Amino acid sequence: MSTTTAPEAPVTHKEVQHIPSATIRFAGDSGDGMQLTGEQFTRTSALLGNDVSTFPDYPAEIRAPIGTLAGVSGFQVHFSSTDIFTPGDSLDALVVMNPAALKTNLTDLRKGGILIANVDNFEKRDNEMAGYEGNPLDSEVLEHTYQLFKVPMTKIVRESLKDTGMSQKEIDRCKNFFALGLVYWLYGRDMDATIRFLQQKFATKPEIIEANTKALRAGWNYGETTDAFASTFQIDKAKLPAGTYKNISGNVALAYGLMTAAKLSNKDLFLGSYPITPASDILHELSKFKNYGVRTFQAEDEIAAICSAIGAAYGGHMSITTSSGPGIALKGEAIGLALMLELPLLIINIQRGGPSTGLPTKTEQADLFQAICGRNGEAPVPVVACRSPADCFDVAQEAWRIAARFMTPVLLLSDGYIANGSEPWLIPDVTTLPKIEIKHPGPIENGEKFLPYKRDELLARPWALPGTKGLMHRIGGLEKQDVTGNVNYEPANHQHMVNTRAKKVENVALEIPLQEVEGPANGDLLVLSWGGTYGACKTAVEACLEQGLSVAHCHLRWMNPFPRNLEKILRSYKKVLIPELNLGQLRMFIRAKYLIDAQGLNKVQGKPFAVQEVINEIRKQLGLSSNGQPGREGTGAAVAALAGAGDSAG
Amino acid sequence: MSTATPAPAPLTAADFASDQDVRWCPGCGDYSILAQMKKVMPQLGIPRENIVFVSGIGCSSRFPYYMNTYGMHSIHGRAPAIATGLKSVRPDLQVWVITGDGDGLSIGGNHFIHTIRRNVDLRVIMFNNRIYGLTKGQYSPTSPLGKVTKSSPLGAIDNPLNPLSVAIGCEATFVARSIDVNIKHLGEVLKRAAEHKGTAFVEIYQNCNIFNDGAWEYASAKATKADTTIELEHGKPLIFGKNKDKGIRLNGTEPEIVELGKGINPDDLLFHDEKSPEPTLAYLLSRMRHPEFPEPIGVFRDVVAPQYDVELNRQIESARAKKGEGDLNALFNSGETWTVA
Numbered sequence: 001m002s003t004t005t006a007p008e009a010p011v012t013h014k015e016v017q018h019i020p021s022a023t024i025r026f027a028g029d030s031g032d033g034m035q036l037t038g039e040q041f042t043r044t045s046a047l048l049g050n051d052v053s054t055f056p057d058y059p060a061e062i063r064a065p066i067g068t069l070a071g072v073s074g075f076q077v078h079f080s081s082t083d084i085f086t087p088g089d090s091l092d093a094l095v096v097m098n099p100a101a102l103k104t105n106l107t108d109l110r111k112g113g114i115l116i117a118n119v120d121n122f123e124k125r126d127n128e129m130a131g132y133e134g135n136p137l138d139s140e141v142l143e144h145t146y147q148l149f150k151v152p153m154t155k156i157v158r159e160s161l162k163d164t165g166m167s168q169k170e171i172d173r174c175k176n177f178f179a180l181g182l183v184y185w186l187y188g189r190d191m192d193a194t195i196r197f198l199q200q201k202f203a204t205k206p207e208i209i210e211a212n213t214k215a216l217r218a219g220w221n222y223g224e225t226t227d228a229f230a231s232t233f234q235i236d237k238a239k240l241p242a243g244t245y246k247n248i249s250g251n252v253a254l255a256y257g258l259m260t261a262a263k264l265s266n267k268d269l270f271l272g273s274y275p276i277t278p279a280s281d282i283l284h285e286l287s288k289f290k291n292y293g294v295r296t297f298q299a300e301d302e303i304a305a306i307c308s309a310i311g312a313a314y315g316g317h318m319s320i321t322t323s324s325g326p327g328i329a330l331k332g333e334a335i336g337l338a339l340m341l342e343l344p345l346l347i348i349n350i351q352r353g354g355p356s357t358g359l360p361t362k363t364e365q366a367d368l369f370q371a372i373c374g375r376n377g378e379a380p381v382p383v384v385a386c387r388s389p390a391d392c393f394d395v396a397q398e399a400w401r402i403a404a405r406f407m408t409p410v411l412l413l414s415d416g417y418i419a420n421g422s423e424p425w426l427i428p429d430v431t432t433l434p435k436i437e438i439k440h441p442g443p444i445e446n447g448e449k450f451l452p453y454k455r456d457e458l459l460a461r462p463w464a465l466p467g468t469k470g471l472m473h474r475i476g477g478l479e480k481q482d483v484t485g486n487v488n489y490e491p492a493n494h495q496h497m498v499n500t501r502a503k504k505v506e507n508v509a510l511e512i513p514l515q516e517v518e519g520p521a522n523g524d525l526l527v528l529s530w531g532g533t534y535g536a537c538k539t540a541v542e543a544c545l546e547q548g549l550s551v552a553h554c555h556l557r558w559m560n561p562f563p564r565n566l567e568k569i570l571r572s573y574k575k576v577l578i579p580e581l582n583l584g585q586l587r588m589f590i591r592a593k594y595l596i597d598a599q600g601l602n603k604v605q606g607k608p609f610a611v612q613e614v615i616n617e618i619r620k621q622l623g624l625s626s627n628g629q630p631g632r633e634g635t636g637a638a639v640a641a642l643a644g645a646g647d648s649a650g
Numbered sequence: 651m652s653t654a655t656p657a658p659a660p661l662t663a664a665d666f667a668s669d670q671d672v673r674w675c676p677g678c679g680d681y682s683i684l685a686q687m688k689k690v691m692p693q694l695g696i697p698r699e700n701i702v703f704v705s706g707i708g709c710s711s712r713f714p715y716y717m718n719t720y721g722m723h724s725i726h727g728r729a730p731a732i733a734t735g736l737k738s739v740r741p742d743l744q745v746w747v748i749t750g751d752g753d754g755l756s757i758g759g760n761h762f763i764h765t766i767r768r769n770v771d772l773r774v775i776m777f778n779n780r781i782y783g784l785t786k787g788q789y790s791p792t793s794p795l796g797k798v799t800k801s802s803p804l805g806a807i808d809n810p811l812n813p814l815s816v817a818i819g820c821e822a823t824f825v826a827r828s829i830d831v832n833i834k835h836l837g838e839v840l841k842r843a844a845e846h847k848g849t850a851f852v853e854i855y856q857n858c859n860i861f862n863d864g865a866w867e868y869a870s871a872k873a874t875k876a877d878t879t880i881e882l883e884h885g886k887p888l889i890f891g892k893n894k895d896k897g898i899r900l901n902g903t904e905p906e907i908v909e910l911g912k913g914i915n916p917d918d919l920l921f922h923d924e925k926s927p928e929p930t931l932a933y934l935l936s937r938m939r940h941p942e943f944p945e946p947i948g949v950f951r952d953v954v955a956p957q958y959d960v961e962l963n964r965q966i967e968s969a970r971a972k973k974g975e976g977d978l979n980a981l982f983n984s985g986e987t988w989t990v991a
């Protein structure tokens with residue numbers, strides 16, 4: 001255990017302004033190392049004690065042509081001295097490494113925000129690649145709308161590293177650390193954590209450690225010594241609940257949660273998976289933990305992936321399969337098999353923009369219909385959704401607890417935004433987490449017949465394991481007689497079995513917590529949300545409550561079945577608003593199930609909601625005027641001309 | 651304690667019969683395969699509870715319901731994948747996959763080849779009737795060119811797959827062929843397959859007397875089989891014919907039929923070597939097709955290679971031995987953390 005206490009901020013001699021929070025974004029070419037830069041900034045801020053929330057955003061192409069709009073990669077960090085739940089709407093500072101990054105990200109920068117540009121990459125050709133006629137940095141509009149800093153990053157880095165003996169190409173690769181150093185200076189962050197990271201990561205390559213450390217310091221010094229910047233900012237520690245924290249991404253939290261669930265149920269974990277963005281990181285993460293008894297199987301396709309997991313579940317393991325929408329589509333038939341077999345299994349969907357291949361690296365929550373309905377026949381499965389990176393840890397355990405208790409596949413929904421985003425995670429003590437009790441029937445020695453579909457009070461059947469004497473039995477996808485499990489095609493039996501499987505899934509509602517609401521227990525408007533929109537909806541409702549509006553927030557974890565008290569909650573408000581990153585999928589279920597005229601706020605742009613968008617819709621629903629532009633400050637037509645209108649890779 | 655438990659009575663074929671009525675068409679070749687399987691099982695000395703049959707969909711895939719072992723009748727083509735997961739976590743079980751020519755080579759072709767290349771310790775038994783039985787008679791990936799069926803009224807125009815060639819192409823470590831009605835031979839082949847470590851693939855010529863009756867007549871009929879099939883024996887020359895007077899000789903890289911006597915000795919013939927590390931010979935044998943050649947039956951190949959399931963578990967054990975059993979609290983608190991008081 002290596003606990004690091006918050007490092008002291010480095011000493012600046014310039015004026016320091018205290019601010020509660022800031023949102024910044026690093027944007028550059030895919031090859032510019034923006035993801036690493038953003039991750040480093042996040043880590044350092046978390047270690048400093050800020051609450052953090054991140055939004056990495058990168059193109060689907062590994063290396064789109066250099067300098068093109070399609071190749072822009074960005075990493076947004078919101079860091080704060082108070083509790084935060086989103087990566088921030090508009091940017092206080094934007095670092096752009098080239099003209100394409102400027103073009104695709106500028107609209108997100110607030111009026112008066114800080115714009116730092118690597119001026120050396122704004123040569124004629126670079127500008128043309130991004131579709132600019134002249135040099136956009138020469139534009140007066142930029143100068144007047146933002147605090148523009150044109151920094152010769154490439155030149156300075158080349159100068160400071162000229163004696164390292166490295167090639168120009170290698171030297172140029174260090175310029176992201178210059179940018180990082182400069183932003184560290186701007187926000188009073190210590191460089192130690194990043195230097196430590198370099199020392200660990202490149203332990204065998206001292207020249208790389210030295211070069212990047214030099215570039216980092218050069219960036220810091222540039223801020224401190226040039227006249228360009230007049231002051232720096234300080235953001236104090238957030239008052240988080242006591243405990244030890246770690247910054248964690250959704251996919252890692254999910255992997256940890258799954259391993260924890262296995263441990264708590266005294267099982268080894270089996271993962272059958274086929275690589276797909278944005279789910280692959282769960283496979284990568286779990287593959288590391290062999291000494292925790294985690295077996296990972298990289299299958300030949302998604303069908304084999306889930307089928308192998310079904311086989312492992314039959315064998316008695318905690319079994320899971322991970323994918324994204326297109327892969328889940330392939331798994332459909334096997335999910336139906338698992339629910340007919342009544343074996344416990346977790347099917348994890350890290351949603352991305354669809355349909356088809358869609359937007360592989362962008363977020364969306366449009367697979368809810370698929371999760372709840374996407375199989376042939378009457379095929380109900382419990383569906384649960386994560387709301388934030390750290391929440392994935394808890395949801396993984398709850399999903400497994402339900403799967404094992406009810407002998408059913410459970411679909412777990414996350415999304416690209418949660419998966420790749422990160423936030424501080426209060427590290428639990430695993431020994432204090434509630435155990436997940438699982439029983440397997442013991443051997444039968446007296447020749448009595450084993451009844452594989454004899455159910456308990458909640459309608460779960462026994463999980464009999466091969467290798468157990470006297471329990472030999474056959475299961476399959478054909479309709480079967482209740483109790484005996486023998487193949488049976490009788491009309492009344494089928495009706496009974498369909499009803500029973502449906503009732504079993506409904507019974508899950510008896511084992512999940514009652515729904516809670518934040519805000520008044522009744523009033524004018526309820527915002528009902530699910531999944532990754534939690535942060536935006538919560539923050540928006542809190543803001544509206546502060547403005548004295550009669551509004552509350554209800555965030556669902558269980559999408560099927562709904563909590564028992566949901567209808568009562570919905571009926572306690574005059575209106576229900578359901579913001580979703582789809583065309584109204586939860587809204588359809590709510591309307592169908594409760595005959596409630598819920599309204600939607602729907603967006604499918606591969607991006608999360610901005611808080612302001614939700615606030616505006618709440619006000620609109622309440623008949624009030626909106627109090628800001630959705631997502632960003634109005635920066636006028638002149639700026640719009642400099643920004644990519646709608647074709648943003650960000 | 652001193653009470654000596656009496657040794658349990660040895661199991662019989664009947665002990666392996668489940669209580670379910672067998673529902674294949676009367677006269678179907680599947681009956682014979684089921685009978686041989688039940689006969690072989692007691693000879694393996696494995697308790698019934700440690701045996702699992704996993705199947706896909708098709709007439710043949712109903713098989714697990716009729717065995718008094720553990721079993722799963724799954725979905726079309728996917729049995730090898732399910733069995734791979736099962737065997738990966740339960741190396742103590744003996745796992746059999748029952749599949750058909752459509753199930754294994756058409757919809758399940760992908761799992762078939764990948765299971766074989768991984769050499770998972772499974773016995774994959776393909777009931778090849780050269781037709782889709784359960785869906786009532788469409789042509790299958792093993793139906794010959796020109797085959798007239800409901801879905802190919804003018805004759806099939808897709809070139810068939812040869813199951814053994816596919817398996818050998820994937821470097822299967824055990825490959826064999828037998829015939830439903832050749833019960834003694836079938837029993838021996840199944841037993842050999844059971845004893846193999848790694849994926850054991852067996853193609854069984856199976857007659858579907860309803861939709862493709864007589865597809866294997868040439869190979870099963872008493873009158874012709876001596877001339878149309880050739881029984882492979884390890885280390886022995888390839889001799890066939892009613893009077894054992896014909897043999898297979900290599901002419902360059904091509905097999906040819908020769909008559910023994912007239913200056914040709916058994917020593918001049920191709921000798922079977924199921925242990926050959928290279929799959930070349932097995933492949934060559936798999937290409938011998940009726941009517942040009944007698945079709946080999948028996949074990950084509952039986953070699954040892956690393957098994958996926960064993961290696962997977964070895965990695966787990968060696969990681970545990972090297973790093974100790976994982977400690978989640980230690981993992982979570984490792985790396986960069988900070989404390990809020």
Ligand SMILES: Cc1ncc(C[n+]2csc(CCOP(=O)(O)OP(=O)(O)O)c2C)c(N)n1
Pocket residue numbers: 333707708709710711726749750751752753754777779781782783784785790
């Ligand atoms: C996903 C899916 N597609 C199609 C079918 C229909 N189907 C069932 S069995 C079968 C073919 C079976 O042929 P084969 O594997 O040769 O088995 P046989 O009946 O001949 O033993 C087909 C197409 C199905 N059950 N599932």
Ligand code: SF4
Pocket residue numbers: 673674675677678679680709710779783784857858859860861
């Ligand atoms: S249709 Fe053919 S393969 Fe199927 S049970 Fe009848 S005879 Fe056997």
Ligand SMILES: [Mg+2]
Pocket residue numbers: 708750751752777778779780781782783790
């Ligand atoms: Mg067939």
